[in-house]
Amino acid sequence: MRVVSVANQKGGVGKTTVAVNLASALARLGRDVLLIDNDPQGHATAALGVEPAHFGLSTRDLYIDGGVKVQDLRIEITNGLHLVPADLDLSTVEQDLADEPRKLRRLLERLAISQMPYDVVLIDNPPQVGVLTFNALLASSEVLLPVDASRFSVEAVERFEATLRGLQQERGHRPQLRIVATGFDLRTRYARRVLEDIDALEPGRRVRTLIRPTIRLREAAQAGLPIDRFDPSSHGAQDFSALAREFEGHDWIIQHDELLEWEELLHGPGPQSPGVHFRAYFPHARKVCVTGDFTDWSVEGIDLRPEGDGHWRVEVDIPPGCYEYKFIVDGEWTPDPENPEQIRNTYGQLNSVLTVPERDGR
Numbered sequence: 001m002r003v004v005s006v007a008n009q010k011g012g013v014g015k016t017t018v019a020v021n022l023a024s025a026l027a028r029l030g031r032d033v034l035l036i037d038n039d040p041q042g043h044a045t046a047a048l049g050v051e052p053a054h055f056g057l058s059t060r061d062l063y064i065d066g067g068v069k070v071q072d073l074r075i076e077i078t079n080g081l082h083l084v085p086a087d088l089d090l091s092t093v094e095q096d097l098a099d100e101p102r103k104l105r106r107l108l109e110r111l112a113i114s115q116m117p118y119d120v121v122l123i124d125n126p127p128q129v130g131v132l133t134f135n136a137l138l139a140s141s142e143v144l145l146p147v148d149a150s151r152f153s154v155e156a157v158e159r160f161e162a163t164l165r166g167l168q169q170e171r172g173h174r175p176q177l178r179i180v181a182t183g184f185d186l187r188t189r190y191a192r193r194v195l196e197d198i199d200a201l202e203p204g205r206r207v208r209t210l211i212r213p214t215i216r217l218r219e220a221a222q223a224g225l226p227i228d229r230f231d232p233s234s235h236g237a238q239d240f241s242a243l244a245r246e247f248e249g250h251d252w253i254i255q256h257d258e259l260l261e262w263e264e265l266l267h268g269p270g271p272q273s274p275g276v277h278f279r280a281y282f283p284h285a286r287k288v289c290v291t292g293d294f295t296d297w298s299v300e301g302i303d304l305r306p307e308g309d310g311h312w313r314v315e316v317d318i319p320p321g322c323y324e325y326k327f328i329v330d331g332e333w334t335p336d337p338e339n340p341e342q343i344r345n346t347y348g349q350l351n352s353v354l355t356v357p358e359r360d361g362r
């Protein structure tokens with residue numbers, strides 16, 4: 001499963017247009033696609049013809065209500081395309097979660113424990129980098145940054161790069177960046193210059209497909225239809241079909257080692273079935289065990305076996321959910337040194353965080 005955030009703190013660059021029409025074009029290629037509207041403006045929801053009166057639960061409930069999973073609120077748009085809808089209620093999440101220590105992991109945790117029978121998850125984001133966008137970036141293995149042909153686009157790319165660097169430093173996570181140029185008319189020298197500047201800033205990051213400017217994309221959004229249903233023979237439909245094919249191709253598909261790193265983040269330590277693999281390097285230890293919510297924090301914990309080279313390992317069956325844990329190394333309680341996700345417990349010490357995903361056979 002590829003989880004892709006469509007993001008740019010600049011508004012009006014084509015985020016929603018890309019998210020909606022790429023989602024639809026991928027579904028047309030036979031993929032199972034989930035589009036999450038993560039913007040309180042609800043533009044992606046509206047662009048798929050879904051009115052707030054048509055849904056009860058929305059993206060906000062994913063953040064706020066611990067019991068709600070994706071399967072409880074998704075709406076089927078067409079065969080192969082589901083939507084998690086949003087409306088203005090989503091704008092309160094920032095305040096609602098203000099005092100929550102794990103507020104930036106909400107979406108990641110909810111996706112990890114939901115049934116996710118999807119090939120691709122696209123997340124449409126608001127034009128700011130706040131709690132909502134950080135949640136999306138932490139849950140994503142890739143980010144797609146639409147840029148438009150304006151003089152502020154280069155600056156927007158620089159600012160977004162700084163956001164990704166911050167995320168890497170503070171959370172140990174960096175989604176793979178791709179840039180897509182939208183609304184560019186390459187017959188103008190100006191548009192070509194903007195593209196050159198962006199390519200100089202982020203060499204090799206821009207996808208080949210260009211989304212040309214066309215009023216039909218605007219009209220399709222107004223009609224509540226993706227362009228491939230609104231006007232299948234239009235430039236817009238052709239461009240998004242090309243973008244979907246490029247998205248699936250070798251040039252774009254994420255490097256395997258990068259993906260593994262992200263899967264570890266999404267799933268916690270070693271998510272391979274059937275159990276959770278805890279592995280740690282304590283070369284001088286005589287006894288290592290793991291304890292946490294899943295052992296009721298017993299001091300005996302579950303023993304790790306020495307592997308002879310300083311590594312210790314154990315596989316534990318843990319039901320889907322979110323947990324905190326620690327290693328006990330010769331009587332010393334310590335967080336998992338290889339897991340960047342940590343949280344401060346009520347005693348002011350750090351615990352490691354583990355998310356065990358729902359298994360759905362994929």
Ligand SMILES: Nc1ncnc2c1ncn2[C@@H]1O[C@H](COP(=O)(O)OP(=O)(O)O)[C@@H](O)[C@H]1O
Nearest residue numbers: 011012013014015016017183212213214217218
């Ligand atoms: N390639 C394009 N050609 C013409 N209009 C476009 C194109 N892409 C987007 N638009 C229009 O520009 C406006 C802003 O696009 P949108 O996708 O909503 O941007 P964002 O989500 O970044 O704010 C919308 O009215 C949309 O229909």
Ligand SMILES: [Mg+2]
Nearest residue numbers: 015016039043
């Ligand atoms: Mg938008």
